[in-house]
Amino acid sequence: MSQLLNNVIEELSKLPGIGRRTALRLSMHLLRMDASAVADMTRSIDRFRQEIRRCRVCNNLSDDEICPICADEKRDHATICVVEQVADLLSIEHTQQYRGLYHVLGGVISPMQGIAPSDLTIDLLIDRIAEGGVKEVILAISTSVEGETTLFYLMNRLREFPEVKVTSIARGIGFGDELEYVDELTLTHALANRRAIE
Amino acid sequence: MSQLLNNVIEELSKLPGIGRRTALRLSMHLLRMDASAVADMTRSIDRFRQEIRRCRVCNNLSDDEICPICADEKRDHATICVVEQVADLLSIEHTQQYRGLYHVLGGVISPMQGIAPSDLTIDLLIDRIAEGGVKEVILAISTSVEGETTLFYLMNRLREFPEVKVTSIARGIGFGDELEYVDELTLTHALANRRAIE
Numbered sequence: 001m002s003q004l005l006n007n008v009i010e011e012l013s014k015l016p017g018i019g020r021r022t023a024l025r026l027s028m029h030l031l032r033m034d035a036s037a038v039a040d041m042t043r044s045i046d047r048f049r050q051e052i053r054r055c056r057v058c059n060n061l062s063d064d065e066i067c068p069i070c071a072d073e074k075r076d077h078a079t080i081c082v083v084e085q086v087a088d089l090l091s092i093e094h095t096q097q098y099r100g101l102y103h104v105l106g107g108v109i110s111p112m113q114g115i116a117p118s119d120l121t122i123d124l125l126i127d128r129i130a131e132g133g134v135k136e137v138i139l140a141i142s143t144s145v146e147g148e149t150t151l152f153y154l155m156n157r158l159r160e161f162p163e164v165k166v167t168s169i170a171r172g173i174g175f176g177d178e179l180e181y182v183d184e185l186t187l188t189h190a191l192a193n194r195r196a197i198e
Numbered sequence: 199m200s201q202l203l204n205n206v207i208e209e210l211s212k213l214p215g216i217g218r219r220t221a222l223r224l225s226m227h228l229l230r231m232d233a234s235a236v237a238d239m240t241r242s243i244d245r246f247r248q249e250i251r252r253c254r255v256c257n258n259l260s261d262d263e264i265c266p267i268c269a270d271e272k273r274d275h276a277t278i279c280v281v282e283q284v285a286d287l288l289s290i291e292h293t294q295q296y297r298g299l300y301h302v303l304g305g306v307i308s309p310m311q312g313i314a315p316s317d318l319t320i321d322l323l324i325d326r327i328a329e330g331g332v333k334e335v336i337l338a339i340s341t342s343v344e345g346e347t348t349l350f351y352l353m354n355r356l357r358e359f360p361e362v363k364v365t366s367i368a369r370g371i372g373f374g375d376e377l378e379y380v381d382e383l384t385l386t387h388a389l390a391n392r393r394a395i396e
Contacts, residue, residue, distance in 0.1 A: 001266070001288065002259045008246040011239040016227050022215070024285055029214050030247050038247040041209040042240035048206040049228050049236040061200045068199070087222055090199065 057128065059104040059121045061086050069093075069101060076100040078135040082125065082154065084108055084142060092140065100138070103128070108146040109153055115146075117153055125154075129161055136165045143171060143186075255326065257302040257319045259284050267291075267299060274298040276333040280323065280352065282306055282340060290338065298336070301326070306344040307351055313344075315351055323352075327359055334363045341369060341384075 005027060012023035030038055054060070055067035058080075062068075069075060079100030083089050089102050105120045129137065139154060141147045151168065158166050172190040173182055182190075203225060210221035228236055252258070253265035256278075260266075267273060277298030281287050287300050303318045327335065337352060339345045349366065356364050370388040371380055380388075 001291070002250065002261050004242075004246045004250045004261050005259050005284075007242040011242040014231075014235070014239070015224055017220070017223075024288065025215075026213055027246065028284065030243065031250065033212075033247075035247055037212070039244065041212070042243050044202075044205040044209040045228065045240050046237065048202045048225065049231075049233055052200065052202045052229065061203050063200050063202050086203075086226065090222065093199070 058102050059106060059124065060089060060102060074099075078133060079138065080125070080128070080134055080136070081138040081140050083140050084147070084150075088140065100136075105141075105150070108141065108144070108150040110146045110149075112146075120150075122154065122157065126157060126160070129158070129164060134161075134164055136167060139166065139168045141168075256300050257304060257322065258287060258300060272297075276331060277336065278323070278326070278332055278334070279336040279338050281338050282345070282348075286338065298334075303339075303348070306339065306342070306348040308344045308347075310344075318348075320352065320355065324355060324358070327356070327362060332359075332362055334365060336365050336367065338367045 008027050008030070009020055009023040012018055012026055013020050018026070051063070053062050053065065055062040055070055056065055057070040058067060060067040060069060064071075076099050080103050081089075081092065081098060081100055082103045082105060083092070084105050084107060086104055089104060092098050092102075103121065103125045105122065105125075107115055107120055109115055109117055109120070128134070137158060139151055141151045141154075155166060158164065170193070171186060172193065173179065173186065179187070206225050206228070207218055207221040210216055210224055211218050216224070249261070251260050251263065253260040253268055254263055255268040256265060258265040258267060262269075274297050278301050279287075279290065279296060279298055280301045280303060281290070282303050282305060284302055287302060290296050290300075301319065301323045303320065303323075305313055305318055307313055307315055307318065326332070335356060337349055339349050339352075353364060356362060368391070369384060370391065371377065371384065377385070
Protein backbone atom coordinates (compact mmCIF):
# COMPACT_ATOMS: atom_id res chain seq x y z
CA MET A 1 0.00 0.00 0.00
CA SER A 2 1.06 3.61 -0.57
CA GLN A 3 3.07 4.82 2.44
CA LEU A 4 1.38 8.21 2.31
CA LEU A 5 -2.05 6.55 2.46
CA ASN A 6 -0.94 4.12 5.13
CA ASN A 7 0.40 6.95 7.29
CA VAL A 8 -2.76 9.02 7.08
CA ILE A 9 -4.91 5.98 7.93
CA GLU A 10 -2.65 5.17 10.91
CA GLU A 11 -2.84 8.74 12.19
CA LEU A 12 -6.60 9.24 11.70
CA SER A 13 -7.43 5.92 13.34
CA LYS A 14 -5.79 7.17 16.55
CA LEU A 15 -8.82 9.43 16.99
CA PRO A 16 -11.67 8.11 19.17
CA GLY A 17 -14.45 6.37 17.25
CA ILE A 18 -12.42 6.21 14.02
CA GLY A 19 -11.35 2.75 12.89
CA ARG A 20 -9.22 1.93 9.86
CA ARG A 21 -12.24 1.66 7.57
CA THR A 22 -13.55 5.09 8.54
CA ALA A 23 -10.01 6.48 8.31
CA LEU A 24 -9.80 5.20 4.71
CA ARG A 25 -13.16 6.77 3.90
CA LEU A 26 -12.00 10.09 5.38
CA SER A 27 -8.73 9.85 3.42
CA MET A 28 -10.61 9.38 0.15
CA HIS A 29 -12.75 12.38 1.07
CA LEU A 30 -9.58 14.46 1.64
CA LEU A 31 -8.60 13.72 -1.98
CA ARG A 32 -11.94 15.03 -3.23
CA MET A 33 -11.54 18.24 -1.22
CA ASP A 34 -9.62 21.22 -2.60
CA ALA A 35 -5.98 21.11 -1.52
CA SER A 36 -6.43 24.58 0.01
CA ALA A 37 -9.45 23.40 2.06
CA VAL A 38 -7.39 20.51 3.46
CA ALA A 39 -4.57 22.93 4.31
CA ASP A 40 -7.10 25.20 6.07
CA MET A 41 -8.31 22.25 8.10
CA THR A 42 -4.87 21.07 9.21
CA ARG A 43 -3.83 24.66 9.98
CA SER A 44 -6.91 25.13 12.20
CA ILE A 45 -6.04 21.88 14.05
CA ASP A 46 -2.40 22.90 14.53
CA ARG A 47 -3.30 26.40 15.70
CA PHE A 48 -5.96 25.06 18.06
CA ARG A 49 -3.54 22.57 19.63
CA GLN A 50 -0.69 25.07 19.93
CA GLU A 51 -2.45 28.31 20.84
CA ILE A 52 -5.54 27.43 22.84
CA ARG A 53 -5.37 28.39 26.51
CA ARG A 54 -7.42 27.99 29.64
CA CYS A 55 -9.21 31.09 30.97
CA ARG A 56 -7.39 31.88 34.21
CA VAL A 57 -10.69 32.80 35.89
CA CYS A 58 -13.03 29.95 34.93
CA ASN A 59 -10.85 27.34 33.14
CA ASN A 60 -12.95 27.56 29.95
CA LEU A 61 -11.06 27.16 26.67
CA SER A 62 -9.92 30.57 25.55
CA ASP A 63 -7.89 32.39 22.89
CA ASP A 64 -6.75 34.92 25.51
CA GLU A 65 -5.87 34.97 29.18
CA ILE A 66 -9.52 35.59 30.02
CA CYS A 67 -12.34 33.99 28.01
CA PRO A 68 -15.01 36.07 26.23
CA ILE A 69 -17.65 35.04 28.81
CA CYS A 70 -15.64 36.19 31.86
CA ALA A 71 -14.61 39.33 29.96
CA ASP A 72 -18.22 40.23 29.12
CA GLU A 73 -19.27 43.08 31.44
CA LYS A 74 -22.92 42.63 30.45
CA ARG A 75 -23.11 39.16 31.99
CA ASP A 76 -24.11 38.57 35.60
CA HIS A 77 -20.81 38.24 37.47
CA ALA A 78 -22.61 37.37 40.73
CA THR A 79 -23.71 33.94 39.44
CA ILE A 80 -21.35 31.05 38.67
CA CYS A 81 -22.52 27.85 37.00
CA VAL A 82 -20.14 24.96 37.78
CA VAL A 83 -19.80 22.38 34.98
CA GLU A 84 -17.60 19.35 34.43
CA GLN A 85 -16.34 20.18 30.98
CA VAL A 86 -16.32 22.68 28.15
CA ALA A 87 -18.93 20.66 26.21
CA ASP A 88 -21.42 21.19 29.07
CA LEU A 89 -20.72 24.94 29.09
CA LEU A 90 -21.38 25.04 25.34
CA SER A 91 -24.67 23.12 25.75
CA ILE A 92 -25.88 25.61 28.37
CA GLU A 93 -24.73 28.58 26.25
CA HIS A 94 -26.67 27.08 23.36
CA THR A 95 -29.95 27.46 25.30
CA GLN A 96 -29.32 31.26 25.32
CA GLN A 97 -31.10 31.36 28.71
CA TYR A 98 -28.16 31.73 31.08
CA ARG A 99 -26.44 35.08 31.52
CA GLY A 100 -24.10 34.34 34.44
CA LEU A 101 -20.51 33.09 34.41
CA TYR A 102 -19.13 29.54 34.48
CA HIS A 103 -16.54 27.44 36.20
CA VAL A 104 -15.14 24.44 34.33
CA LEU A 105 -13.98 21.74 36.77
CA GLY A 106 -12.14 19.71 34.16
CA GLY A 107 -13.80 16.44 35.18
CA VAL A 108 -15.38 14.77 38.20
CA ILE A 109 -13.90 13.16 41.30
CA SER A 110 -13.30 9.49 40.52
CA PRO A 111 -11.28 7.33 42.91
CA MET A 112 -11.60 4.50 40.36
CA GLN A 113 -9.86 6.58 37.68
CA GLY A 114 -7.53 8.18 40.21
CA ILE A 115 -9.06 11.66 39.86
CA ALA A 116 -8.83 13.49 43.20
CA PRO A 117 -10.36 16.89 44.05
CA SER A 118 -6.88 18.41 43.63
CA ASP A 119 -6.87 17.28 39.97
CA LEU A 120 -9.86 19.54 39.32
CA THR A 121 -10.09 23.34 39.45
CA ILE A 122 -11.96 23.31 42.77
CA ASP A 123 -9.38 25.43 44.63
CA LEU A 124 -9.56 27.99 41.81
CA LEU A 125 -13.35 28.10 42.33
CA ILE A 126 -12.99 28.55 46.10
CA ASP A 127 -10.42 31.37 45.64
CA ARG A 128 -12.73 32.99 43.11
CA ILE A 129 -15.68 32.97 45.53
CA ALA A 130 -13.43 34.14 48.41
CA GLU A 131 -12.72 37.32 46.43
CA GLY A 132 -16.37 38.25 47.04
CA GLY A 133 -19.24 39.44 44.87
CA VAL A 134 -20.66 35.99 44.16
CA LYS A 135 -24.30 35.54 45.21
CA GLU A 136 -25.17 32.16 43.71
CA VAL A 137 -23.30 29.03 42.66
CA ILE A 138 -25.30 26.68 40.42
CA LEU A 139 -23.98 23.12 40.35
CA ALA A 140 -24.66 21.63 36.91
CA ILE A 141 -22.99 18.26 37.41
CA SER A 142 -24.07 14.97 35.83
CA THR A 143 -26.04 12.42 37.86
CA SER A 144 -23.44 9.65 37.67
CA VAL A 145 -21.97 8.21 40.89
CA GLU A 146 -18.83 10.29 40.31
CA GLY A 147 -20.99 13.35 39.62
CA GLU A 148 -22.90 12.90 42.89
CA THR A 149 -19.60 12.46 44.78
CA THR A 150 -18.32 15.68 43.24
CA LEU A 151 -21.59 17.48 44.06
CA PHE A 152 -21.36 16.36 47.70
CA TYR A 153 -17.71 17.39 47.95
CA LEU A 154 -18.44 20.81 46.45
CA MET A 155 -21.42 21.41 48.76
CA ASN A 156 -19.15 20.71 51.73
CA ARG A 157 -16.46 23.10 50.52
CA LEU A 158 -19.02 25.80 49.78
CA ARG A 159 -20.30 25.77 53.40
CA GLU A 160 -17.35 28.09 54.01
CA PHE A 161 -19.43 30.82 52.33
CA PRO A 162 -22.85 30.91 54.09
CA GLU A 163 -23.73 34.13 52.25
CA VAL A 164 -23.54 32.33 48.89
CA LYS A 165 -26.67 30.49 47.73
CA VAL A 166 -25.80 27.05 46.39
CA THR A 167 -28.27 25.46 43.95
CA SER A 168 -28.33 22.43 41.71
CA ILE A 169 -29.98 22.16 38.30
CA ALA A 170 -33.38 20.44 38.45
CA ARG A 171 -33.50 16.68 38.07
CA GLY A 172 -36.66 15.33 36.47
CA ILE A 173 -38.25 13.92 33.36
CA GLY A 174 -36.78 15.36 30.19
CA PHE A 175 -38.98 16.72 27.41
CA GLY A 176 -39.59 13.87 25.02
CA ASP A 177 -38.72 11.18 27.58
CA GLU A 178 -41.18 8.28 27.76
CA LEU A 179 -42.29 7.91 31.38
CA GLU A 180 -42.30 4.13 30.90
CA TYR A 181 -38.57 4.07 30.26
CA VAL A 182 -37.40 6.63 32.83
CA ASP A 183 -35.26 5.05 35.58
CA GLU A 184 -36.69 4.70 39.10
CA LEU A 185 -34.38 7.17 40.79
CA THR A 186 -35.24 9.94 38.34
CA LEU A 187 -38.95 9.14 38.62
CA THR A 188 -38.79 9.16 42.45
CA HIS A 189 -36.99 12.49 42.34
CA ALA A 190 -39.42 13.94 39.81
CA LEU A 191 -42.41 12.91 41.97
CA ALA A 192 -40.92 14.31 45.20
CA ASN A 193 -40.16 17.61 43.45
CA ARG A 194 -43.58 17.99 41.80
CA ARG A 195 -44.80 21.50 41.14
CA ALA A 196 -48.26 23.06 41.23
CA ILE A 197 -49.54 23.80 37.73
CA GLU A 198 -50.02 27.55 37.46
CA MET B 199 -16.84 30.77 22.11
CA SER B 200 -13.09 30.64 21.53
CA GLN B 201 -12.36 31.38 17.86
CA LEU B 202 -9.67 28.70 17.77
CA LEU B 203 -12.15 26.12 19.05
CA ASN B 204 -14.90 27.37 16.76
CA ASN B 205 -12.60 27.15 13.72
CA VAL B 206 -11.49 23.60 14.45
CA ILE B 207 -15.12 22.49 14.98
CA GLU B 208 -16.16 24.17 11.70
CA GLU B 209 -13.33 22.50 9.80
CA LEU B 210 -13.73 19.01 11.29
CA SER B 211 -17.49 19.02 10.75
CA LYS B 212 -16.89 19.40 7.00
CA LEU B 213 -15.77 15.76 7.02
CA PRO B 214 -18.40 13.12 6.17
CA GLY B 215 -20.15 11.60 9.18
CA ILE B 216 -18.77 14.22 11.58
CA GLY B 217 -21.31 16.63 13.06
CA ARG B 218 -20.58 19.54 15.40
CA ARG B 219 -20.93 17.37 18.50
CA THR B 220 -18.44 14.78 17.24
CA ALA B 221 -16.13 17.59 16.08
CA LEU B 222 -16.17 19.02 19.62
CA ARG B 223 -15.39 15.59 21.08
CA LEU B 224 -12.49 15.17 18.63
CA SER B 225 -11.23 18.67 19.50
CA MET B 226 -11.17 17.85 23.20
CA HIS B 227 -9.28 14.66 22.35
CA LEU B 228 -6.70 16.71 20.40
CA LEU B 229 -6.02 18.66 23.61
CA ARG B 230 -5.33 15.45 25.50
CA MET B 231 -2.90 14.25 22.83
CA ASP B 232 0.76 15.30 22.86
CA ALA B 233 1.30 18.42 20.76
CA SER B 234 3.87 16.47 18.71
CA ALA B 235 1.37 13.67 18.00
CA VAL B 236 -1.14 16.23 16.71
CA ALA B 237 1.57 17.80 14.54
CA ASP B 238 2.44 14.32 13.17
CA MET B 239 -1.21 13.78 12.30
CA THR B 240 -1.70 17.08 10.48
CA ARG B 241 1.62 16.63 8.67
CA SER B 242 0.55 13.19 7.44
CA ILE B 243 -2.74 14.67 6.17
CA ASP B 244 -0.96 17.54 4.39
CA ARG B 245 1.62 15.26 2.80
CA PHE B 246 -1.05 12.78 1.72
CA ARG B 247 -3.15 15.50 0.08
CA GLN B 248 -0.18 17.18 -1.59
CA GLU B 249 2.02 14.27 -2.63
CA ILE B 250 -0.25 11.32 -3.34
CA ARG B 251 -0.46 10.37 -7.03
CA ARG B 252 -2.35 7.96 -9.22
CA CYS B 253 -0.42 5.00 -10.62
CA ARG B 254 -0.21 5.69 -14.34
CA VAL B 255 -0.79 2.01 -15.13
CA CYS B 256 -3.71 1.04 -12.89
CA ASN B 257 -4.95 4.31 -11.29
CA ASN B 258 -4.32 2.99 -7.76
CA LEU B 259 -3.16 5.55 -5.18
CA SER B 260 0.61 5.66 -5.25
CA ASP B 261 3.62 7.46 -3.81
CA ASP B 262 5.44 7.09 -7.14
CA GLU B 263 4.60 7.10 -10.83
CA ILE B 264 3.91 3.36 -10.67
CA CYS B 265 2.30 1.74 -7.60
CA PRO B 266 4.04 -1.04 -5.63
CA ILE B 267 1.59 -3.64 -7.00
CA CYS B 268 2.22 -2.83 -10.69
CA ALA B 269 5.95 -2.57 -9.96
CA ASP B 270 6.05 -6.00 -8.29
CA GLU B 271 7.66 -8.42 -10.77
CA LYS B 272 6.57 -11.40 -8.68
CA ARG B 273 2.89 -10.71 -9.24
CA ASP B 274 0.95 -12.19 -12.17
CA HIS B 275 0.96 -9.45 -14.81
CA ALA B 276 -1.33 -11.49 -17.09
CA THR B 277 -4.34 -11.04 -14.79
CA ILE B 278 -6.11 -7.74 -14.11
CA CYS B 279 -8.83 -7.36 -11.50
CA VAL B 280 -11.05 -4.36 -12.27
CA VAL B 281 -12.45 -2.57 -9.20
CA GLU B 282 -14.45 0.60 -8.66
CA GLN B 283 -12.30 2.22 -6.03
CA VAL B 284 -9.12 1.96 -3.98
CA ALA B 285 -11.06 0.68 -0.93
CA ASP B 286 -12.15 -2.38 -2.97
CA LEU B 287 -8.54 -3.04 -4.02
CA LEU B 288 -7.45 -2.88 -0.38
CA SER B 289 -10.21 -5.32 0.65
CA ILE B 290 -9.08 -7.83 -1.97
CA GLU B 291 -5.41 -7.35 -1.03
CA HIS B 292 -6.40 -7.99 2.57
CA THR B 293 -7.55 -11.53 1.68
CA GLN B 294 -3.92 -12.25 0.60
CA GLN B 295 -5.35 -14.64 -2.02
CA TYR B 296 -4.97 -12.58 -5.17
CA ARG B 297 -1.59 -12.24 -6.88
CA GLY B 298 -2.54 -10.48 -10.12
CA LEU B 299 -2.71 -6.76 -10.89
CA TYR B 300 -5.61 -4.31 -10.55
CA HIS B 301 -7.34 -1.58 -12.45
CA VAL B 302 -9.12 1.12 -10.45
CA LEU B 303 -12.02 2.59 -12.46
CA GLY B 304 -12.56 5.53 -10.12
CA GLY B 305 -16.31 4.93 -9.83
CA VAL B 306 -19.19 3.41 -11.78
CA ILE B 307 -21.21 4.66 -14.74
CA SER B 308 -24.15 6.64 -13.35
CA PRO B 309 -26.31 8.72 -15.69
CA MET B 310 -28.18 9.98 -12.59
CA GLN B 311 -24.99 11.41 -11.10
CA GLY B 312 -23.68 12.44 -14.52
CA ILE B 313 -20.82 9.92 -14.51
CA ALA B 314 -20.14 8.79 -18.07
CA PRO B 315 -17.71 6.04 -19.18
CA SER B 316 -15.26 8.79 -20.18
CA ASP B 317 -15.14 9.96 -16.53
CA LEU B 318 -13.71 6.59 -15.54
CA THR B 319 -10.35 5.03 -16.47
CA ILE B 320 -11.92 2.63 -18.98
CA ASP B 321 -9.86 3.88 -21.93
CA LEU B 322 -6.71 3.42 -19.87
CA LEU B 323 -7.77 -0.18 -19.24
CA ILE B 324 -8.45 -0.81 -22.95
CA ASP B 325 -5.05 0.67 -23.92
CA ARG B 326 -3.42 -1.47 -21.26
CA ILE B 327 -4.98 -4.67 -22.62
CA ALA B 328 -4.21 -3.63 -26.21
CA GLU B 329 -0.51 -3.64 -25.32
CA GLY B 330 -0.83 -7.43 -25.00
CA GLY B 331 0.18 -10.01 -22.42
CA VAL B 332 -3.15 -9.97 -20.54
CA LYS B 333 -4.85 -13.36 -20.35
CA GLU B 334 -7.70 -12.69 -17.91
CA VAL B 335 -9.72 -9.69 -16.78
CA ILE B 336 -11.71 -10.22 -13.56
CA LEU B 337 -14.57 -7.78 -13.09
CA ALA B 338 -15.05 -7.16 -9.35
CA ILE B 339 -17.81 -4.58 -9.55
CA SER B 340 -20.62 -4.11 -7.01
CA THR B 341 -24.10 -5.45 -7.72
CA SER B 342 -25.87 -2.09 -7.72
CA VAL B 343 -27.78 -0.92 -10.80
CA GLU B 344 -24.85 1.35 -11.68
CA GLY B 345 -22.46 -1.53 -11.08
CA GLU B 346 -24.37 -3.80 -13.43
CA THR B 347 -24.48 -1.05 -16.07
CA THR B 348 -20.72 -0.66 -15.77
CA LEU B 349 -20.23 -4.43 -15.97
CA PHE B 350 -22.32 -4.62 -19.14
CA TYR B 351 -20.46 -1.70 -20.71
CA LEU B 352 -17.07 -3.22 -19.87
CA MET B 353 -18.05 -6.63 -21.24
CA ASN B 354 -19.01 -4.96 -24.53
CA ARG B 355 -15.75 -3.05 -24.74
CA LEU B 356 -13.73 -6.18 -23.91
CA ARG B 357 -15.23 -8.09 -26.88
CA GLU B 358 -12.52 -6.32 -28.86
CA PHE B 359 -10.09 -8.81 -27.31
CA PRO B 360 -11.45 -12.33 -27.95
CA GLU B 361 -8.16 -13.83 -26.70
CA VAL B 362 -8.72 -12.35 -23.23
CA LYS B 363 -10.87 -14.34 -20.81
CA VAL B 364 -13.36 -12.07 -19.01
CA THR B 365 -14.71 -13.27 -15.65
CA SER B 366 -16.81 -11.80 -12.87
CA ILE B 367 -16.41 -12.49 -9.15
CA ALA B 368 -18.95 -15.03 -7.87
CA ARG B 369 -22.28 -13.74 -6.59
CA GLY B 370 -23.82 -15.81 -3.80
CA ILE B 371 -24.56 -16.05 -0.11
CA GLY B 372 -21.83 -14.54 2.02
CA PHE B 373 -20.31 -16.43 4.93
CA GLY B 374 -22.29 -15.45 8.02
CA ASP B 375 -25.32 -14.29 6.01
CA GLU B 376 -28.67 -15.56 7.29
CA LEU B 377 -30.47 -17.21 4.36
CA GLU B 378 -33.74 -15.83 5.71
CA TYR B 379 -32.59 -12.26 5.14
CA VAL B 380 -30.80 -12.65 1.81
CA ASP B 381 -32.53 -10.75 -1.01
CA GLU B 382 -34.38 -12.70 -3.74
CA LEU B 383 -32.04 -11.81 -6.58
CA THR B 384 -28.97 -13.03 -4.70
CA LEU B 385 -30.79 -16.19 -3.64
CA THR B 386 -31.97 -16.88 -7.21
CA HIS B 387 -28.41 -16.38 -8.44
CA ALA B 388 -26.95 -18.56 -5.69
CA LEU B 389 -29.39 -21.37 -6.52
CA ALA B 390 -28.75 -21.19 -10.27
CA ASN B 391 -25.01 -21.29 -9.66
CA ARG B 392 -25.07 -24.18 -7.18
CA ARG B 393 -21.98 -26.37 -7.03
CA ALA B 394 -21.49 -30.08 -6.41
CA ILE B 395 -20.05 -30.70 -2.96
CA GLU B 396 -16.69 -32.37 -3.36
